[in-house]
Amino acid sequence: MSRSPSLPERPRLDLDPEMSEAERLSAIRQHFERLVAVNDELDDRLSEALDRREELKDEVEQLKDRNEALKTSSLYVATVEEVTDDGVVIKQHGNNQEVLTDASPHLDAEVESGDRVAINDSFAIQTLLDDETDSRAQAMEVDGSPEVRYEDIGGIDEQVREVREAVEDPLKNPEMFEEVGVDPPSGVLLYGPPGTGKTMLAKAVANETDATFIKMAGSELVRKFIGEGSRLVRDLFELAADREPAVIFIDEIDAVASKRTDSKTSGDAEVQRTMMQLLSEMDGFDDRGEIRIMAATNRFDMLDEAILRPGRFDRLIEVPKPAAEGREKILEIHTRDMNVADDVDFADFAEKLEDYSGADIASLATEAGMFAIRDERTEVTRADFEAAYEKLESTDETTTLPGHTDYQY
Numbered sequence: 001m002s003r004s005p006s007l008p009e010r011p012r013l014d015l016d017p018e019m020s021e022a023e024r025l026s027a028i029r030q031h032f033e034r035l036v037a038v039n040d041e042l043d044d045r046l047s048e049a050l051d052r053r054e055e056l057k058d059e060v061e062q063l064k065d066r067n068e069a070l071k072t073s074s075l076y077v078a079t080v081e082e083v084t085d086d087g088v089v090i091k092q093h094g095n096n097q098e099v100l101t102d103a104s105p106h107l108d109a110e111v112e113s114g115d116r117v118a119i120n121d122s123f124a125i126q127t128l129l130d131d132e133t134d135s136r137a138q139a140m141e142v143d144g145s146p147e148v149r150y151e152d153i154g155g156i157d158e159q160v161r162e163v164r165e166a167v168e169d170p171l172k173n174p175e176m177f178e179e180v181g182v183d184p185p186s187g188v189l190l191y192g193p194p195g196t197g198k199t200m201l202a203k204a205v206a207n208e209t210d211a212t213f214i215k216m217a218g219s220e221l222v223r224k225f226i227g228e229g230s231r232l233v234r235d236l237f238e239l240a241a242d243r244e245p246a247v248i249f250i251d252e253i254d255a256v257a258s259k260r261t262d263s264k265t266s267g268d269a270e271v272q273r274t275m276m277q278l279l280s281e282m283d284g285f286d287d288r289g290e291i292r293i294m295a296a297t298n299r300f301d302m303l304d305e306a307i308l309r310p311g312r313f314d315r316l317i318e319v320p321k322p323a324a325e326g327r328e329k330i331l332e333i334h335t336r337d338m339n340v341a342d343d344v345d346f347a348d349f350a351e352k353l354e355d356y357s358g359a360d361i362a363s364l365a366t367e368a369g370m371f372a373i374r375d376e377r378t379e380v381t382r383a384d385f386e387a388a389y390e391k392l393e394s395t396d397e398t399t400t401l402p403g404h405t406d407y408q409y
């Protein structure tokens with residue numbers, strides 16, 4: 001930081017009593033001239049300082065305006081194509097329009113070709129965004145060979161059968177559908193309470209068909225920047241086309257496909273645009289080859305009917321919480337690798353796990369194992385399962401777990 005130069009030294013008047021009248025007059029005159037010079041210099045400094053203060057004030061105002069603009073207006077996402085002497089060429093996401101524009105002065109030196117940027121209504125670059133590949137990688141989970149198998153899923157055999165028919169058969173035997181002359185379902189929507197195995201079903205079917213599993217959370221599609229959600233949807237389908245056979249799985253689809261609300265905020269409009277992009281990708285689905293699309297929701301009641309039309313999510317599969325027999329099966333699955341004592345009767349124990357989801361049962365089994373470990377035992381006993389049950393039930397009184405919440409679906 002630069003320091004302001006030190007102030008000029010204050011002139012001193014030294015009058016010697018020995019001096020003649022004329023000498024004293026001359027000394028006083030010189031002192032007066034020095035005082036005037038110092039005064040002039042101080043005047044200059046003062047006016048410089050005042051100018052600087054005005055400049056800083058302007059800068060503060062500009063920063064305030066920019067801050068306000070960033071806070072209140074929606075920004076669009078674009079990629080920098082080229083930095084030229086005449087300005088910066090950007091390409092907007094969403095409509096691919098190229099525009100010659102400028103960066104805000106504070107970004108001028110930083111903008112480089114290939115950067116992802118946020119632009120305002122007049123196309124001026126406002127912010128440099130994170131690397132796109134990072135944000136895409138965050139938004140999508142890609143698994144070349146998911147480990148879940150059908151045998152790992154308990155209590156929902158009928159749903160497994162339906163998913164196999166709607167997703168696996170068209171991937172494995174497309175010619176059968178052609179010969180018979182029926183179109184396989186375009187998209188499969190799994191709906192039901194959380195933790196019932198919807199994601200597992202999608203992973204298992206991808207595993208069984210040697211397909212790449214590509215998961216995107218609906219909440220990730222609801223992005224801050226205009227054009228980003230629809231761009232991610234396009235990326236999702238492009239990635240699936242590169243990796244086919246592939247199973248696309250959109251979790252929490254209600255985040256992008258809820259019934260239209262009356263409010264007209266720019267955020268809602270953006271969600272709407274993202275949903276439109278999703279619908280248009282699905283409508284062009286016939287030519288997409290070996291890609292199957294699945295989605296899941298806990299909020300079936302909230303869905304916009306547009307996504308349920310034929311050619312879109314036209315196969316609905318309800319995945320409920322398991323009944324007692326299913327709960328027993330899930331208990332067995334999650335204790336497969338455990339050393340369970342002979343006094344444990346899963347059929348009996350499953351009876352009391354009324355309203356437990358598969359995920360609740362998975363945590364109960366882990367919890368029972370933890371009780372044995374704490375006790376330094378290698379065998380998990382009936383008492384451990386009872387203790388785990390008591391623990392989860394008491395947690396339930398203060399939180400919403402295990403899944404005793406009323407979900408509307």
Ligand SMILES: Nc1ncnc2c1ncn2[C@@H]1O[C@H](COP(=O)(O)OP(=O)(O)OP(=O)(O)O)[C@@H](O)[C@H]1O
Pocket residue numbers: 152153154155156193194195196197198199200201251296297298330333357358359360362
């Ligand atoms: N039917 C089931 N059989 C065996 N394990 C299950 C079952 N359902 C859930 N689980 C266990 O719960 C975990 C979470 O399940 P999953 O992610 O498939 O649920 P989900 O229905 O997709 O939930 P959400 O709606 O919260 O995404 C699984 O990894 C598994 O351990």
